[in-house]
Amino acid sequence: MNTLTPQSILDKIKKEEIKPKAKWRLAFEHTLLWIPGVVVTTIGAIAVAGTLYSLSHSGWEYREFTHDSLFTFIIDAFPLLWLLSFVLFSSLIVQALRTTHAGYKLSLKRILFGSIIVSIIIGWGIYIADDTYKADSFIRFSVHEREKVLWDMPSEGRLVGIVEAVEPSYVTMRDEEGELWNVTMPSLSTTTFPFIVIGDPIRVIGTTTEENTFTACLVFPWEIGGVHPPLPVLKNIKKYSPIKMTPDCKVILETLKHFPRERK
Amino acid sequence: MSTISLLTDEELAGLSVSDTTYFGELIRRYGTILMRYTMRRSHASKEDAEDIVQNSFIKMYRNINDFDTSLSFSSWAYRICHNEMIDWYRKKKSRPQLYISHTDENIFDSIASDINIEKDILDREIKKEIETIVQTLDPKYQEIISLRFFEDKNYEEIADILEIPAGTVAIRLSRAKKLLKEKLEHFS
Numbered sequence: 360m361n362t363l364t365p366q367s368i369l370d371k372i373k374k375e376e377i378k379p380k381a382k383w384r385l386a387f388e389h390t391l392l393w394i395p396g397v398v399v400t401t402i403g404a405i406a407v408a409g410t411l412y413s414l415s416h417s418g419w420e421y422r423e424f425t426h427d428s429l430f431t432f433i434i435d436a437f438p439l440l441w442l443l444s445f446v447l448f449s450s451l452i453v454q455a456l457r458t459t460h461a462g463y464k465l466s467l468k469r470i471l472f473g474s475i476i477v478s479i480i481i482g483w484g485i486y487i488a489d490d491t492y493k494a495d496s497f498i499r500f501s502v503h504e505r506e507k508v509l510w511d512m513p514s515e516g517r518l519v520g521i522v523e524a525v526e527p528s529y530v531t532m533r534d535e536e537g538e539l540w541n542v543t544m545p546s547l548s549t550t551t552f553p554f555i556v557i558g559d560p561i562r563v564i565g566t567t568t569e570e571n572t573f574t575a576c577l578v579f580p581w582e583i584g585g586v587h588p589p590l591p592v593l594k595n596i597k598k599y600s601p602i603k604m605t606p607d608c609k610v611i612l613e614t615l616k617h618f619p620r621e622r623k
Numbered sequence: 624m625s626t627i628s629l630l631t632d633e634e635l636a637g638l639s640v641s642d643t644t645y646f647g648e649l650i651r652r653y654g655t656i657l658m659r660y661t662m663r664r665s666h667a668s669k670e671d672a673e674d675i676v677q678n679s680f681i682k683m684y685r686n687i688n689d690f691d692t693s694l695s696f697s698s699w700a701y702r703i704c705h706n707e708m709i710d711w712y713r714k715k716k717s718r719p720q721l722y723i724s725h726t727d728e729n730i731f732d733s734i735a736s737d738i739n740i741e742k743d744i745l746d747r748e749i750k751k752e753i754e755t756i757v758q759t760l761d762p763k764y765q766e767i768i769s770l771r772f773f774e775d776k777n778y779e780e781i782a783d784i785l786e787i788p789a790g791t792v793a794i795r796l797s798r799a800k801k802l803l804k805e806k807l808e809h810f811s
Contacts, residue, residue: 377684379688
């Protein structure tokens with residue numbers, strides 16, 4: 360070095376009054392680097408919660424009555440948007456963590472695996488937590504809208520509506536279009552299904568017998584297993600069918616399983 | 624020998640916060656090394672190289688409280704200098720190239736040995752060809768070759784300097800050596 364010497368550098372430091380950054384300031388800057396990682400992990404966790412909720416209420420239990428095949432069911436039920444969001448945010452987490460102090464030492468696999476695990480744990484926590492979380496309400500809303508479209512199909516043996524009156528062997532319910540239905544349950548008793556409550560939605564599978572009259576062979580609460588059932592589980596559908604199925608209902612249900620579906 | 628020269632780099636870094644004399648010792652130890660690294664890696668003019676190195680030391684001083692003691696000071700210094708060079712290239716809107724000077728000739732033997740090229744074919748022509756071939760490699764491979772063979776850094780040090788996982792260093796070095804060998808054998 361000819362012109363560049365230790366002294367020339369020290370002189371420049373002195374002349375320009377260059378000082379080392381304070382430790383607190385460096386600590387603050389390092390903390391800021393973590394913010395993008397925390398934000399994307401949180402969003403990834405919400406995507407996990409959305410995925411879990413969507414899967415738990417995908418309608419696996421009665422898919423034979425809603426879909427022609429397992430393939431079409433999977434296409435409909437798979438929370439693709441949530442999963443894509445999760446994949447996107449997982450990759451963003453990698454970028455965010457790489458900028459932190461020691462993040463570069465971790466291989467891509469480790470960062471991805473770690474971020475996925477953390478998102479799943481937090482997402483599961485959001486999923487099982489009390490449903491006053493705004494994220495949970497939003498997720499439930501989107502799943503419910505999908506389900507309402509699928510179940511507002513009396514011509515295909517599916518009906519959904521709000522219970523307006525309850526009698527021992529029939530209920531009156533108002534569907535999504537605002538129409539009133541008398542739902543008779545020849546082999547069911549409303550007293551055996553405590554979820555049939557005025558003001559709450561229910562789903563029924565059966566057949567239309569007359570105008571605005573529906574014969575129900577199976578009846579379900581709107582959310583089988585509650586808001587956050589353990590997941591993913593195949594819930595016991597037998598709980599929602601009569602102890603003794605009438606011959607008519609057996610025929611009706613068998614017919615419905617092979618009924619060609621409309622797509623709204 | 625003064626007591627300052629007996630202190631380790633890491634001790635000097637810690638003491639530099641309160642007294643620039645200690646930082647001056649670090650500049651003395653690393654000034655020439657970083658100049659040589661910069662000249663080799665960037666082929667910048669002497670003035671530009673001095674600017675890069677000076678800016679590197681100023682950045683080191685400014686961030687001396689941020690020196691991570693889990694790293695060696697050498698790796699940290701190289702990292703800052705490497706990043707300064709990247710910034711310099713961005714301003715020049717060009718890409719880094721590895722330039723090998725006649726003083727580096729003894730390093731060719733080291734490269735040859737590492738990639739299993741027969742030494743007897745490593746004549747002057749092939750040595751010149753190595754320089755050409757290296758310059759055709761992707762900059763990320765040039766960087767690895769530069770740090771491994773010319774700066775004599777190990778994998779962990781290279782990982783700390785380039786801020787990439789050690790596994791990635793190993794993969795890149797392996798690919799770089801493979802490419803170098805293939806092209807050299809084709810030439811010979």
